[in-house]
Amino acid sequence: xxxxxxxxxxxxxxxxxxxxxxxxxxxxxxxxxxxxxxxxxxxxxxxxxxxxxxxxxxxxxxxxxxxxxxxxxxxxxxxxxxxxxxxxxxxxxxxxxxxxxxxxxxxxxxxxxxxxxxxxxxxxxxxxxxxxxxxxxxxxxxxxxxxxxxxxxxxxxxxxxxxxxxxxxxxxxxxxxxxxxxxxxxxxxxxxxxxxxxxxxxxxxxxxxxxxxxxxxxxxxxxxxxxxxxxxxxxxxxxxxxxxxxxxxxxxxxxxxxxxxxxxxxxxxxxxxxxxxxxxxxxxxxxxx
Amino acid sequence: xxxxxxxxxxxxxxxxxxxxxxxxxxxxxxxxxxxxxxxxxxxxxxxxxxxxxxxxxxxxxxxxxxxxxxxxxxxxxxxxxxxxxxxxxxxxxxxxxxxxxxxxxxxxxxxxxxxxxxxxxxxxxxxxxxxx
Numbered sequence: 001x002x003x004x005x006x007x008x009x010x011x012x013x014x015x016x017x018x019x020x021x022x023x024x025x026x027x028x029x030x031x032x033x034x035x036x037x038x039x040x041x042x043x044x045x046x047x048x049x050x051x052x053x054x055x056x057x058x059x060x061x062x063x064x065x066x067x068x069x070x071x072x073x074x075x076x077x078x079x080x081x082x083x084x085x086x087x088x089x090x091x092x093x094x095x096x097x098x099x100x101x102x103x104x105x106x107x108x109x110x111x112x113x114x115x116x117x118x119x120x121x122x123x124x125x126x127x128x129x130x131x132x133x134x135x136x137x138x139x140x141x142x143x144x145x146x147x148x149x150x151x152x153x154x155x156x157x158x159x160x161x162x163x164x165x166x167x168x169x170x171x172x173x174x175x176x177x178x179x180x181x182x183x184x185x186x187x188x189x190x191x192x193x194x195x196x197x198x199x200x201x202x203x204x205x206x207x208x209x210x211x212x213x214x215x216x217x218x219x220x221x222x223x224x225x226x227x228x229x230x231x232x233x234x235x236x237x238x239x240x241x242x243x244x245x246x247x248x249x250x251x252x253x254x255x256x257x258x259x260x261x262x263x264x265x266x267x268x269x270x271x272x273x274x275x276x277x278x279x280x281x282x283x284x285x286x287x288x289x
Numbered sequence: 290x291x292x293x294x295x296x297x298x299x300x301x302x303x304x305x306x307x308x309x310x311x312x313x314x315x316x317x318x319x320x321x322x323x324x325x326x327x328x329x330x331x332x333x334x335x336x337x338x339x340x341x342x343x344x345x346x347x348x349x350x351x352x353x354x355x356x357x358x359x360x361x362x363x364x365x366x367x368x369x370x371x372x373x374x375x376x377x378x379x380x381x382x383x384x385x386x387x388x389x390x391x392x393x394x395x396x397x398x399x400x401x402x403x404x405x406x407x408x409x410x411x412x413x414x415x416x417x418x419x420x421x
Contacts, residue, residue, distance in 0.1 A: 184377075191373030198393055222380045230378040231369060231391035231398070 003057050005121045008110055009103065010052045014249035018042075020102035027094055034085050047074050048099070060124050063131040075132060076139040083143030092140050093133060100129040126145045162187050170199045171263065173238075175208030183219035187226055191288055194232050201270045202227050205263050207238030217252045224257050233258070233273065237266035293318045295325050300332040301402055302364075303395075307340045315351045323358050331364050333402035337372025337395055349384035356389040365390060365405050369398035 009016065021041060050071050059067045065163040075096075082092045087195045103125050111118040160182070172190050176182075190202060204223065209216065220236065237260040239247075247254060260266040271278060291314055296303040302325055304318070322334065336352070356366040367390040371379075379386065390405075392398035 187377060188373060191376055194393070195373060200393060200397065225385040226373075226376040226380045229368075229379055229386060229391055230371050230373065231393040 004055060005107060005111065005117055006060075007053055009055075009106065011047065012106055013052055016052075016102055016106055017045055019105055020044055020048065020099050021147070023101050024095065029099060034087060043078055044095075044099075047071070047078065050074050055128075060128055063128065063135075065241045071132070072135050075135050079136045079139040080143035080146075084147060089137070089140060092136060096129060096133045096136050099132075101123060103129070124255060136156040154175050154180060156185050160189050162189050164193075164199070165203070165267065166198055166270065166274075166276070168197075168199050168274055169201045169203065169267070170194060170197060171203040171205060171267075173205040173208060173263075178209060178216045180215075180219065183223065187223045190223065191226060191230055194227065194230055199232060200234050201235065203235045203237055203263065203266045203270065203275060205238040205266070206236060206243070207240065207263070209238075209243070212243045212246055214250050214252060217247060217250065217254075221254075221257070221269075234264045235260060237261070237263045292321065295322060297325075297329055297331070300323070300330075300406065302326065302329070302331045302334045303337070304335070305337040305340070309341065309343050310348050310351075312347055315348055319351055319355055319358075321363070323354060326359055326362050326364050331359075332406045334359050334364055334366045335395065335398050335402060336366065336368050337370050337398075338368060338375070339372065339394070341375060342372060344375045344378050346382050346384065349379050349382060349386065352389060353384070353386055356386070360388065365402060367392055367398040367401055370394050 021044060024040065024044070025037075036038065038087070054067050054071055056067075062068075063072075067105075078095070079092055082095075104122060105127070106120060107121050111121070152231070158218050160172065160174070163171045163173070170190070170193050174186060178186070190204075193199070194202060204220065206220070212220075224234040235258045236254070239259055239261055258269065260269060291308070292306060293306055293308075293314065296305075302322065304322065306318075308314075310318070325331065326334065334355070336355070341348075352368060356368075359366045368386070369392045371391065388402060392401050
């Protein structure tokens with residue numbers, strides 16, 4: 001691309017920004033609910049200024065060069081913030097692609113009489129914007145992945161509450177599929193809570209576990225063994241008929257572990273192990289009255 | 290060489306491990322403990338490992354060995370106060386110490402020992418009482 005057309009672009013920055021903005025405004029994908037027009041204009045202005053300042057005839061073919069660090073930085077920030085705000089990939093792509101449109105439109109008006117220059121500039125701009133678009137996408141996906149990782153961490157945090165149901169009895173309802181990562185967290189939480197509360201009985205309720213395969217069963221057995229090593233008894237409760245069937249079909253031996261069908265019966269067993277009795281109290285007053 | 294003290298409490302022996310066990314120390318503990326059991330005719334051994342934060346397969350095996358040895362000498366072994374991290378490590382190593390009794394702390398361990406051995410013991414004591 002010739003210096004001449006670049007200089008022209010740099011001179012007509014204001015016009016470019018206006019064209020770009022109006023292109024973005026026209027687009028169906030504009031999300032006024034997620035971002036105000038002023039903010040959009042600021043972002044566009046910042047990017048365009050940096051881009052035009054960086055561009056010269058030597059580096060236009062090479063967006064990997066050091067000159068483009070500032071531009072890629074601004075672009076990355078914009079895409080990451082868009083990913084976090086919940087923009088769709090299409091809307092994010094449109095932001096950069098509409099710049100291409102603005103640039104070509106402006107050049108077209110200026111160089112209608114000089115097709116050779118126009119074609120030259122067209123190709124160069126196409127290349128440039130495409131590589132900028134790739135940067136946008138990489139960072140957009142990265143931003144999304146960060147969100148996913150954070151959510152996974154949060155889910156692991158909240159999904160394993162250890163409940164103290166009685167003096168000396170803790171219960172841990174497991175909800176969702178057990179994988180190695182979660183089992184580790186579940187096990188650590190349970191054991192720590194056993195130490196904290198000095199409980200001698202732990203009830204693992206698996207009624208919220210959708211399926212038990214040999215791996216999950218192995219994880220459960222590990223948890224039970226670790227609890228026993230700490231000096232507490234572990235009862236597994238909430239074994240649904242389907243789960244009982246799969247366990248037997250898989251040939252997993254749970255005979256040396258106390259298992260109960262429901263949390264209620266597990267609690268009953270815990271009471272009898274603690275020599276506690278739950279009794280219905282006869283209300284004499286009512287009888288008298 | 291360091292030695293781990295073994296305390297005698299009535300019919301029970303109490304061992305509290307407060308340093309990280311290296312192999313030689315563990316072996317000498319095993320030796321001392323078994324000798325002590327036969328010397329004082331102990332009925333129960335209580336090993337407190339609440340201060341142990343690092344454990345390996347050797348240490349796990351030693352604990353298992355002590356339990357089996359005292360068992361054939363007619364004494365029960367209770368391991369108390371195991372840290373969560375230690376329990377997880379042992380399970381991951383595949384050592385579930387199936388022959389060993391466990392308890393949360395020394396107090397509960399004593400209770401357990403008393404419950405397991407108490408029956409014979411109370412029987413004898415009642416005999417002594419009636420003789421007096």
